Amino acid sequence: MGCVQSFREICDRQKNTNVRLSLPAVCFVWQTAMIILFGVFIRYNEESDTHWVEHRKANNISSDIENDFYFRYPSFQDVHVMIFVGFGFLMTFLKRYSFGAVGFNFLIAAFGLQWALLMQGWFHSLDYTDGKIKIGVENLINADFCVAGCLIAYGAVLGKVSPVQLMVMTLFGVTLFAVEEYIILNLIHARDAGGSMVIHTFGGYYGLSISWMLYRPNLDQSSRLQGSCYHSDVFAMIGTLFLWMFWPSFNSAITDHGDGQHRAAINTYLALASTVLTTVAISSLFQKHGKLDMVHIQNSTLAGGVAVGTAAEFMLMPYGSLIVGFCCGIISTLGYIYLTPFMEKHLKIQDTCGIHNLHAMPGVIGGIVGAITAAAATESVYGREGLVNTFDFEGAFKDMVPTRQGGHQAAGLCVAICFGIGGGILVGCILRLPIWGDAADDNCFDDESYWELPEDEESVPPILQYNNHMRNKDQSSTHCSSTK
Amino acid sequence: MGCVQSFREICDRQKNTNVRLSLPAVCFVWQTAMIILFGVFIRYNEESDTHWVEHRKANNISSDIENDFYFRYPSFQDVHVMIFVGFGFLMTFLKRYSFGAVGFNFLIAAFGLQWALLMQGWFHSLDYTDGKIKIGVENLINADFCVAGCLIAYGAVLGKVSPVQLMVMTLFGVTLFAVEEYIILNLIHARDAGGSMVIHTFGGYYGLSISWMLYRPNLDQSSRLQGSCYHSDVFAMIGTLFLWMFWPSFNSAITDHGDGQHRAAINTYLALASTVLTTVAISSLFQKHGKLDMVHIQNSTLAGGVAVGTAAEFMLMPYGSLIVGFCCGIISTLGYIYLTPFMEKHLKIQDTCGIHNLHAMPGVIGGIVGAITAAAATESVYGREGLVNTFDFEGAFKDMVPTRQGGHQAAGLCVAICFGIGGGILVGCILRLPIWGDAADDNCFDDESYWELPEDEESVPPILQYNNHMRNKDQSSTHCSSTK
Amino acid sequence: MGCVQSFREICDRQKNTNVRLSLPAVCFVWQTAMIILFGVFIRYNEESDTHWVEHRKANNISSDIENDFYFRYPSFQDVHVMIFVGFGFLMTFLKRYSFGAVGFNFLIAAFGLQWALLMQGWFHSLDYTDGKIKIGVENLINADFCVAGCLIAYGAVLGKVSPVQLMVMTLFGVTLFAVEEYIILNLIHARDAGGSMVIHTFGGYYGLSISWMLYRPNLDQSSRLQGSCYHSDVFAMIGTLFLWMFWPSFNSAITDHGDGQHRAAINTYLALASTVLTTVAISSLFQKHGKLDMVHIQNSTLAGGVAVGTAAEFMLMPYGSLIVGFCCGIISTLGYIYLTPFMEKHLKIQDTCGIHNLHAMPGVIGGIVGAITAAAATESVYGREGLVNTFDFEGAFKDMVPTRQGGHQAAGLCVAICFGIGGGILVGCILRLPIWGDAADDNCFDDESYWELPEDEESVPPILQYNNHMRNKDQSSTHCSSTK
Known part of the structure; x- marks a missing residue:
């Protein structure tokens, strides 16, 4: 801790948010690198290559409709919407950081998916x-998934970092x-179709660790901008609903064809x-006069989807899904009420x-639910073939049994947490380093730091312009309506 | 009427919008009940169960792509968007009730689909x-449909009821x-794929009857908030367009595989x-200076989709569809201009x-169009097999003929109206009862009643804050821009 | 030019934006004409007709899932969203023309797709x-594509023309x-699945030529309304992201089943x-302090999709796609910085x-990329069958070779440009003519010209209402927040 503290002090400096050289340089160089690496490594797979016709005949596939494209493309597009509109708009809730929320989300997702x-x-x-990577629609989905982990991490540092x-x-x-x-999917052979562990646990702890490393003791100087305004909250609901x-589609996008995706x-x-x-119940119960808090509705309503990610493809049973959602709504909302302030303060x-x-x-709950559900799997419920298909007990793992699979699931969860925390500290x-162009605490x-903002002033009547001129800029600048 | 009137008086009381106990209680108890009932009754069907592999082989199904999931999931997701974003955002048009519109829509849809x-x-x-309900993707679509009926009813009482x-x-x-x-689909054997009768007619009259029972004679005291503002109208267009x-997908989601969904x-x-x-024509024609009214564009443009719901799967013919849409745009827009004020006043x-x-x-028009189209069906247009498939003249109804089917359709419409009005009065x-926490007329x-609102005041310059303090709160509170 | 100039002068007149007769007349008459023409000409095709069952058996089609509906409907819905939400919201960026952007986009798309x-x-x-047009889902996609060309043209004249x-x-x-x-697809036999030439080049030059014909020398009198405001920029991002x-889906919607759509x-x-x-790199590099410009993020990020339209179905290779996108982001952003002001001024x-x-x-770049990619196609890359399928070297064109196909592609591009410019001048x-009800330059x-706007005034405190009354309307009217 002492070491971290002194490292922090070393890095304190006069902030300069001018990224006119660094941002274009990073974008150009990295995009050029992508082109070169794609040129060397990436080709179409047999289902997206013009040789598909021959492949179809050779493999006795009766119809074009059995191309993986038709199994997965609708889900892919839904996932794509979640990544760009869902995550992007969910973060527009801040009254004066909507451009950054949706714009930087767009930028890093577009870069991340190529690298992924x-x-x-x-x-x-x-x-x-031939040493080539062969890609098809499933790779696109997985790239979007991978990006999701980074966008989750962005949520923790939203408004405090430079592009x-x-x-x-x-x-x-x-x-x-x-x-x-x-490591988790191939070496440990854990199953994680919806990414409770791989995406959400990892992404969450990765972001939290980075935020911890980038702790800003005087962030309250920006507190005037840390809330929402009426319309920004409505914008955020667009993100919430498209995610919800x-x-x-997210949890079923890469599960097995047929019953796997369906279930x-x-x-x-x-x-x-x-x-x-x-979520609604807890939000109302813990607020004065029983009023609902938009923060909870925007966020905690999604926790059930995270927590069911690992077990969604198992025979969790409909009531099992409801129970998982029930618990997560409570825990997540209580987290917003008690845990977030506690974490910030202590x-x-x-x-x-x-x-x-x-x-x-x-995500952690989802990993645990997945481990329990896997360990409790029986042939009577899954059927012999169903058990093998669902848990992929084939090849090197053909002697696997459900109870041991449960242990592997738990091991996978630990790996995700370790990578998240360790990686986050490292990257933090x-x-x-004092070279990235992030903003000062106030x-x-x-x-304003990274965007040309529309000059709303020109529409202000003279008397208000005068007022604007007189008053302290800190107290006045917002794009939200202000006559309430 | 006299009885209703005195009942109303009995229920008049000092309003208290604190739902801190009632709302969490309802959410917790009902969600717990859902878990128990799901535990007792609901299981996966053969297409979403791990036994699908065996089922496939036993039924000689050549490919996973013939799982009903792939026929209906894209349509399901579109319907899902209509329910949550479509209905939710369509109702955000009020300048100061956007949270309630999109938030309560979210809450009741999430509960309703489980109960459905x-x-x-x-x-x-x-x-x-085995006494179990076996669910698959078609059940999810039907649950969303069922919820749509209730969300329609919400539209009639928007802003006037508690969660x-x-x-x-x-x-x-x-x-x-x-x-x-x-009763309509199984006993009467009416066809109603898009739910003109079952969803829209029922939902519409259900909501109108409830609104009649909950009549507020002094609602004009809230008239300052009953309009839209510029940005809330743009938000509402998001809802309109996603519905449109x-x-x-809504009307084709549960029709027959193949030509049924296509048509x-x-x-x-x-x-x-x-x-x-x-809609545009009537809106322009009946306004001063030919200006368009956003209320019409947001709503009446959708009437054609409602009215074609029943007949969409029949051989209505492309020009038939255009005619139905043509008439409904006119009738619906005229309804907004003349009928809505008349209904409120008289x-x-x-x-x-x-x-x-x-x-x-x-919806009623749709029921009538369906009855006429069904009665006019001939074997020369539909083909022998096509007629049987389209109208499901099988089993107990294998002797049915188109003309009689037309009568059944009309009977179905009457049932929908009766259930809507009768049910609405009962529920109204x-x-x-003076226990639900709804707001007073003013x-x-x-x-403000049910939501923690963002404190936009902090961004107001001192001179305006003083003004805010001085002026009558009733006349000033809005989140919309106010310098126009 | 002199002739054009004098024509312009002849048409100058006192502007009157009242469209109370002309707009309803156009809507009613044209919609009635559509009904008659549809009645005479349009029927269901064999895949959307009730005779599909018989067609299936006769053609030995094993399953309903091979109905073209299941190949193309998910893509169709995505395209549909692009047309109505994508184009509609992309144009809401103007601070006071959001109703016109999304509303007129809605109107002309709804008319255009019928006529298409x-x-x-x-x-x-x-x-x-039988002299009938037989329609199915592919026709709906093509109608949406055709409409896209007109919506692009709308972008050039946004805010300056009447409905x-x-x-x-x-x-x-x-x-x-x-x-x-x-001409391009059938006579010249160019391939253009994503419409770089047919849609974007044509639509772009069509709109630009019209805008040139409708040049308004005193448009700077409206300059107070020509910018965005904070929330209107966020609305526009909804359009951008759904397009992006x-x-x-747009570029793959009508390509070949199987590998064609996939690739x-x-x-x-x-x-x-x-x-x-x-786009981000150039935007940051060319602005003071490296700040990003929302105009670039909203628009130039989409240029890659346009430019890859023609070649997307070819074996462009993943790195080829990246290169096309790389170049277009640069060119398009530089266009906004240098070319748009130049074109307006000179x-x-x-x-x-x-x-x-x-x-x-x-679009032009896309046409050129398509021509080069086609000319460079070889049997070793595509496979014998793949080459024939991809370029449709069948029937009258069975002797075609890739190099000649490249020439045909280039010819197609020229036709698109000529039709765009020629058609635009004619329509301009x-x-x-002084009969259309467009607004004056100021x-x-x-x-305000074409819409009943919500009366935001009622919510303004007395002191501001007084100010509103006093000040020059020109400088004050905006729906955007104004206290910044």
Whole structure:
């Protein structure tokens, strides 16, 4: 701690948010690198290549409709919407950081998915005959998943970092993700279709650790901008709802064809419905006069989808999904009420969007639910073939049994947590270097730093312009309506 | 009427909008009940169960792609978006009730779909061998449909009821829906794929009857909040467009595989296109200076989708769809101009969103169009097999002929109207009890009652804060821009 | 030019924006004409007709899932969202023209798609045995595509024309589109699945030419309304993101079943990702202090999708897609910085949304990329069958070779440009007639002209109302927050 503290002091400096050289440099160089690496490594797979016709005949596939594209493309598009509109708009709730929320989310997702195609490709889709990565629609989904981990982490540091820092965070985040994913899914042989462990637990702790490393003791100087305004809260609901609605597609996007996708969608649909009710209940119960808090409705209603991620493809049963959602709505909302302020005050973790309550905790719960459900699987419930298919007890793992699978699931969860925390501390160190162009403590949560803002002044009548001129800028600048 | 009047007086009381005990209690108890009932009754069906592999082989199904999931999941997701974003955002048009619109819509839909899975399951998906309800993607779509009926009713009482009342309204609404649906589809053997009768007519009259029972003579005291503001109208267009675009999926989601889904989508697409033009025409023609009214564009453009619901799967013909849309755009817009004020003044029905013009009337038209189209069906147009498939002239109804089917369709429409009005009056009585926490007449359409609102004041310059302090709160509070 | 100039002077007149007679008349008459023409010409095709069952058996189709509906409907819905939400919200960026942006977009798209079904049907789907146009889901997609061309053109004249002018522009635009599409795709036998040439190049130059013909020398009198405000920029991001996310569906919607759709989606996904990074880089590099400009983020990030439209179905290779996106992000952003002001000042082309940078230039680049990729195609890369399938070297074109195909692609591009410019000048002449109800130069970009606006005044405190009354209306009227 002492070492960390002094490192922090070393990095304190006069802040300069001018990224005119660093941001274009990073974008150009990294995008050029992507082109070169794609040129060397990435090709179409047999289902997206013009040789598909021959492949079809050779493999006796009766119709084009059996191309994986038709199994997964609708889910892919739903996931794509979650990544760009869902995450992007969920973060627009701050009254004066909507451009940064949706814009930087757009930037890092667009970069991250390219890097993810490479990193995940090397681990999972490398064709050893020619050393090329062969990609199809499933790779696109996995790249979006990988990016989701980094966007979760963005939630913790929203408004406090520069776009260059976000790019660095994404570069390392995707790399760490691909490694932990390979360890968890391939080496440990845990199942995690919806990514409770691989995506949410990892992404959550990765972001929290970075936020801890980047602790800003004087962040209250920006407190005037740390809240929402009426319309920004409505914008955030666009994000919430698209995440909520498409989460069944998220959890079912890469599960087995047929019953696997079908069941995962049903389980997620139910868990999410249940979460909404307990979130509303707790939000009302713990507020003065029983009024609901938009922060809870925007975030905690999604916790059920996170927590059912691992077990969604198992025979969790419809009531099991409801129970998972029930508990997560409660835990997540209580987290916003008690845990977030506690973490900020005592653990020095400033979590702008409360990702600990929405991703990290529900992710851990999801890992545990997955382990229990796997350990409790029986042939009478799954059927002989169903058990083998669902848990992929094939190849090197053909002697696996459900109880041991439960242990592997738990091991996978531990790996995700370790990678998240360890990786976050490492990357947090890098991000403390005084070269990234992040804003000073009294200038956070403000789009002014990185965006040309529309000059709303020109529409202000003279008397107000005079007032504007007179008053302290700190107290007045907001884009939200102000006559309430 | 006299009896109703005195009942109203009995229920008049000092309003208290504190729902801190009632709302959490309802959410917790009902969600717990759902878990128990799901535990007892609900299981996966053969297409979402791990036994699918065996089922596939036993039934000689050549590929996983023939799992019903792939026929219906894209449509399901579109319907899901309509329910949560479509209905939710359509109702955000009020300047100061956007949280309530999108938030309570979210709450009651999430509860309603669980209850609908049970209620519809008992009627339609009960497996008599083991007494369980077996669910798959089609059940999810039907649950969303069922919820749509209640959300339509919410439109009539928007801003005037408490969340607890909405939950009660949804509980009874779903129950009534499941019964009338069973009577109309199974006993009467009417066809209603897009739910013109079952969803829109029922939901519309259900909501209007409740609104009539809850008549507020002094609602004009809230008139300052009953309008829209510029940005809230743009938010509402998000709802309008997602409803409009995905309506073809709504009307085709549960029609027959193959040509049934294909035809229903085409008919709905065309009817909706036609409605837009006549809505614009009437809106411009009946306003001073030919200016368009956003209320019409937001709502009446959707009437064609409602009215083509029943007949969309029939051979309505492309020009038939256009004609239906043409008429509904006119009728619905005229309804907003003349009928809504008339109903409020003379019939004591206060219809916040104008659901009579958007759902009730077009729903009745849709029922009539369905009856006529069915009665006019001939073997020369449909083909022998096509006729049997389209109207499901099988089993107990294998001797049915088109003309008689037309009569059954008309009978179904009457049942929907009766259930809507009767159920609405019954539920309206219950909702008048002085225990539900609804707002007083001068406090309607105001999120203040049930939501923690962002404190926009902190950003107001001193001179304005002083003004804010001085002026009558009633006249000033709005989140919309106010310097125009 | 002199002739054009004097024509302009002839058409100058006192402007009157009252469209109370013309707009309803156009809507009613044209919609009635549509009904009659649909009645005479349009029927269901064999996949959406009740005879599908018999067709299936006769053609030995094993399952309903092979109905084209299941291949294309998810893509169709994505395209539909792009047309109505994508284009509609992208144009809401103006602070006071959001109703017109999203509302008129809605109107002309709803009309255009009906007219497109007829025009394209006569050229492509006419059944010569009975003289009827047979439609299915692919026709709906093509109608949406055709409409896209007109919506692009709307972007150039946004805020400067009346809804009646827009209807006329759409009527002619769809007609011209259908002819040039027939020439390019059928006579010249160019391939253009994503419409770089047919849609974007044509639509772009069509709109620019109209805007040139409608040049307003005193448009700076409306300059107070020509910018965005904070929330209108966030609304516009909704449009941007839905266009960006669903562009893979746009470019793959009508490509070949199987690998064709699969590959087009992958290429578009990659090109768009690459564009985001170079757009951000250029935007930051060319602004003071490295701040990003929302105009670039909203528009230039989409240029990669346009430019990869033609070649997306070819073996462009993943790195090829990245390169195309890389270049287009740079060119498009530089276009906004240098070319748009230049064109306004020196060429008298006022391009409200910068469609030259987003559609016209990238469309031309897309045509060139398509020609090069086609000319470079080899049997070793595509496979013998793959080459024939991808370029459709069948029937009258069975002797075609890739190099010659490249020439045909280039010829197609020229046709698109000629039709765009020629058609635009012609239609621009018509639109200069003094009968269309467009606004005066000092009243552009203002919803006041054609919409009943919500009376935000009622919520203004007395002191402000007084101020409102006193001050010059020109300087004050805006719906955006004004206390910043």
